[in-house]
Amino acid sequence: MPKAVVFGARGGxxxxxxxxxxxxxxxxxxxxxxxxDFTNEDSYKKASVxxxxxxxxxxxxxxxxxxxxxxxxxxxxxINLGSNWAILQHYINNPPQKPVxxxxxxxxxxxxxxRDYILYSASKAALYNMWQGACDYFSESKVAIGLINPVxxxxxxxxxxxxxFCYEPKKVAELILKMASSDANQLVDMKYPEET
Numbered sequence: 001m002p003k004a005v006v007f008g009a010r011g012g013x014x015x016x017x018x019x020x021x022x023x024x025x026x027x028x029x030x031x032x033x034x035x036x037d038f039t040n041e042d043s044y045k046k047a048s049v050x051x052x053x054x055x056x057x058x059x060x061x062x063x064x065x066x067x068x069x070x071x072x073x074x075x076x077x078x079i080n081l082g083s084n085w086a087i088l089q090h091y092i093n094n095p096p097q098k099p100v101x102x103x104x105x106x107x108x109x110x111x112x113x114x115r116d117y118i119l120y121s122a123s124k125a126a127l128y129n130m131w132q133g134a135c136d137y138f139s140e141s142k143v144a145i146g147l148i149n150p151v152x153x154x155x156x157x158x159x160x161x162x163x164x165f166c167y168e169p170k171k172v173a174e175l176i177l178k179m180a181s182s183d184a185n186q187l188v189d190m191k192y193p194e195e196t
């Protein structure tokens with residue numbers, strides 16, 4: 001039976017992803033911010049202990065969104081970027097003996113800065129560059145990395161009082177599940193229905 005770890009399994013996309021993996025026959029270890037707080041210096045060690053369980057798939061749905069432009073950069077970057085770096089660093093230090101697929105969850109905001117959430121957009125642009133560099137770094141290894149960039153999705157992280165179209169987390173989870181089954185590096189930029 002394949003094994004998966006889902007970081008951020010308590011939130012909208014993470015919870016949907018956890019369920020999709022379970023429904024497909026994976027044994028899933030759900031990890032939430034109570035288990036690993038990526039703003040804490042010990043987060044790398046805690047994440048590494050979890051990854052020592054030797055999963056076949058790791059999905060990172062951890063995210064932080066601030067639309068006040070009042071925060072320091074630390075929390076946004078520690079969570080949106082640092083959580084992914086903790087996972088990558090584990091496999092840099094412990095090359096796997098079997099194929100491992102890592103799926104990172106970014107955002108369509110990575111393509112352009114947004115005035116109401118400058119740090120969030122910047123962190124997702126940095127995540128895209130991290131994905132590119134990691135694909136190159138692990139090109140001769142058993143690690144494959146996917147990055148999915150959802151458009152607006154109905155999650156607790158964002159105040160969804162908008163009347164604009166939003167995808168349900170289940171749709172994003174379906175794409176993550178498809179990505180998890182591939183042993184190739186992948187980039188998926190989601191589109192709104194009118195853009196497809």
